[in-house]
Amino acid sequence: MTARAARPPARRRRAGGLGPSPLWGYAMIAPAFIGLAALYLWPFLKTFAKSFMDTPAFGPGTWTGLDNYTGLLGDGDFWDAFANSGVYTGILLLGVPAAVVLAAMIQQISRGRAVYRVLFFLPVVTLPVAVSMVWRFIYNGDFGLLNWALSLVGVPGQYWVADDTYAIYAIGAVGIWMSLGVNLIILGAGLQAIPPELYEASAMDGAGRVRQFLRITLPLLSPSVFLVTVLTVISALQMFDLVFVMLRSVDNTALDGSKTIVYLFYEKAFVQFDQGYGAAIAVVLLLVIMLATLLQFRLQRRWVFYD
Amino acid sequence: MRHSKRGAAAAALAASALVLAACSGGGDGEDVTLTYATWSDDQKPAMEAIAAAFEEAHPDIDVEVQVLPWPEYWSTLQVGAAGRTAPDAFWMLADQYPAYADNGQLLDISDAVESAGVDLAAYPESVMDLYERDDAVYGLPKDYDTNGIWFNKALFDAAGVAYPDDTWTWDDARAAAQQLTDPDAGVWGIAAPIDRQGGYYNSIYQAGGEVIGDDGQAAIDSPEAVAGIEFWTQMQADGSSPTLQQLSDTEAVQMFMDGKVAMYFSGSFWAQRLYGDEAVRATTGVAPLPMGEQRASMISGILNAGYAGTEHPEELAEFLVFASGEEAAVLQAESGAVLPAYAGTQQPWLDAMPEFDLQVFVDAVDYSVPLPIAGNAAEWTGLESEYLAPAWNGEQSAADAAAAYNAAIDEVLAE
The missing domain is CATH 3.40.190.10 (Periplasmic binding protein-like II)
Structure with missing residues (x-):
């Protein structure tokens, strides 16, 4: 309190003729706040309200309380979609350790490090639809590059994106590849923050590369790994575009067994005109993402090291 | 220099905003x-x-x-x-x-x-x-658009099979599809996807069945409708068609254009695309859909x-x-x-592609059936592959799959 009481004269001088009015502060954040409110907050509130309504294709809906939510509980498609999103998220999480190892390897390269970063980052800045189209060709069961490569080593090919046994894994592989670039940037930044003296000192004490990685790199990188993990889970649970472009062909029977939660939302709300039901799916997804993120923040105490 | 460029861009932006405003104004004599x-x-x-x-x-x-x-x-x-x-x-x-x-x-x-x-x-x-x-x-x-048989003359010639014509029955189509299939060459007689507009709806009505009955309920489990579905599942069972998986990796029309399938039952709307490719144009023919109990073609x-x-x-x-x-x-x-x-305006369309016998599609209007629509059609047609694929894959009989799908359609219609 005393410290604050001592401050005002200085602050008044700095603020100049504008005065100390708190309104000025609000005015400064207004553009960002109005934008966020109009683009995120308002749609969210509308969605939340709609999730308690029975909505016709057009026009206002009628309040039906929790009907949409109880409908979800008994909807096998909903649980299937959740399971598929879970599997997809699990696959993408496998990409995190791979990204850590890759980032550490790239860090070891003294010349041309940027070239590797660019190569891994390219998929991130490429249009997802274009990427998905190319992967469809690669996965094609009859003429695809992947089956051709497998045939060279005597492995029988599959209809990767036309068979629901494989489709979600095939998509997961593309998802890992597409998210690798961003993960490498975050992890790369984390690696550069580790003081090189630690490696020098440990080398003198006789630590090898593997030991250094496990005892120095991993603990000190753990905040970055945590960030990457949280972001991966959030974005994986929201995956839509890969299913939309890679599985939605004329009559792909693999689509039924591979719909993700956001795809189901799209289908209910925008193909079948049932926006209330779609809104309920979106709200449940929001809750799941919040819970998953909270849980991770809880668990981080056990493994994330902040110095 | 940089500043003036930015200034010009801003001016251009402002100008285009004015134009937009002028366009969206409208009304009062403007x-x-x-x-x-x-x-x-x-x-x-x-x-x-x-x-x-x-x-x-x-x-x-x-x-x-x-x-x-x-x-x-x-x-x-x-x-x-x-x-x-x-x-x-x-x-x-x-x-x-x-x-x-x-x-x-x-x-x-x-x-x-x-x-x-x-x-x-x-x-x-x-x-x-x-x-x-x-x-x-x-x-x-x-x-x-109505439907007909798009067929590859070269593949028919190579297999020594007579071209389809207006005397064709279902049996002729099935036999030809078998004769045309040559696994070694990677050629199938027909493409048999789960295609309602170009495929099984037509055969359901050709067999005398209906998709939606007069009472507004699903009628896809009637013996006639099941016969219409079996027309396609038999083609799959015979091995006369690429599998559903192959057809979802490579669309039927693409398979047809690549000379992988000899017949593709589908709509008049492909005419321009097939005609646009000179190699395809030279080998493509058109014939009416084969006759079941009666003639029928979906129209949309x-x-x-x-x-x-x-x-x-x-x-x-x-x-x-x-x-x-x-x-x-x-x-x-x-x-x-x-x-x-x-x-009376169809003639220029026919004249635009004289090598194709497109009159087939105009004639089909006489025996055409409107695409069945009821309730939330987007919802129940979306369930089609889930329920019918097992019949196409040979895991379930056409009758069982049709009965299950029928119940699912009725459930949507009851909502």
Whole structure:
């Protein structure tokens, strides 16, 4: 309190003729706040309200309380979609350790490090639809590059994106590849923050590369790994575009067994005109993402090291 | 230098904003702009020709043709209509139509139709049936499509099989498909996907069955309808068709164009694409669908419809009548893009592709059946592959799959 009481004269001088009015502060954040409110907050509130309504294709809906939510509980498609999103998220999480190892390897390269970063980052800045189209060709069961490569080593090919046994894994592989670039940037930044003296000192004490990685790199990188993990889970649970472009062909029977939660939302709300039901799916997804993120923040105490 | 460039850009931006403001103003004797949303790049030139012809007759009206990508077309339109920013004129399909027509989203153009003296008998009756409403006219058909057999003459010649013709029965089709199949060469006799419009709906009606009965309930489990489904599942069981997986990796039309399948039962709407490829043009023939208990072909057609929330209802109604009228129909026919709906304007379409016997599709109007529509058609047609794929894959009998699908359709219709 005393410290604050001592401050005002200085602050008044700095603020100049504008005065100390708190309104000025609000005015400064207004553009960002109005934008966020109009683009995120308002749609969210509308969605939340709609999730308690029975909505016709057009026009206002009628309040039906929790009907949409109880409908979800008994909807096998909903649980299937959740399971598929879970599997997809699990696959993408496998990409995190791979990204850590890759980032550490790239860090070891003294010349041309940027070239590797660019190569891994390219998929991130490429249009997802274009990427998905190319992967469809690669996965094609009859003429695809992947089956051709497998045939060279005597492995029988599959209809990767036309068979629901494989489709979600095939998509997961593309998802890992597409998210690798961003993960490498975050992890790369984390690696550069580790003081090189630690490696020098440990080398003198006789630590090898593997030991250094496990005892120095991993603990000190753990905040970055945590960030990457949280972001991966959030974005994986929201995956839509890969299913939309890679599985939605004329009559792909693999689509039924591979719909993700956001795809189901799209289908209910925008193909079948049932926006209330779609809104309920979106709200449940929001809750799941919040819970998953909270849980991770809880668990981080056990493994994330902040110095 | 950099500053002046930025200044120029800002000026340009401001200028374009003014232009936009001027365009969206409209009303009081000023120029009116109508937007016309479509989903076909192939048809864009024809649609622009129609817009230009209309602008010539109405110098104060500007028609802007927009091509939206097909996967997003319906969600864009629905969100636009709900948010009151839908395009003025747009293409409408029969399975989407009830949701719009019965919820006050479409402009009633009956006055304009009457004052222009449009003869409604000029449009195919079975297409009009799809869009009929007692008290209003929500647009007029722009085109229609019926089905036939697209076949590869070279593959028929190589296998020594006679070309399909109007004497063909189901048995002929099945036998030919078997004879044409050559696994070593990677050639199949026919493409048998789960395709309602070009495939199993046709055979259901050819067998005397129905998809939706007169009582408004699903009728796809009747013995006749099951026979219609079996026509296709037998082709799969015979090994005369690529599997469903192969057909979802590579579309049937692509397989046909690549010379991998000898027959593709589908719509007149492929004509322009098949004709556009010279190698395909030389080897492609057309024949009527084979005869079951009777002849039948699905018919569908695009409706030129308008948004009820438009700022310019009168001009819009006038444009819609024009876009489905005789002059516009001839423009479409000449482009070869589609078979126009207006009676007597089909000749230029036939003449545009003389190597193809396209008369088959015009003749099919006589025995055509409107695409079955009931309730939330988008929802129950979306369940089709889930329930029918087991029959196509040979894991379930056609009768069992049809019974399960029938129950699922009724469940949606009961909602």
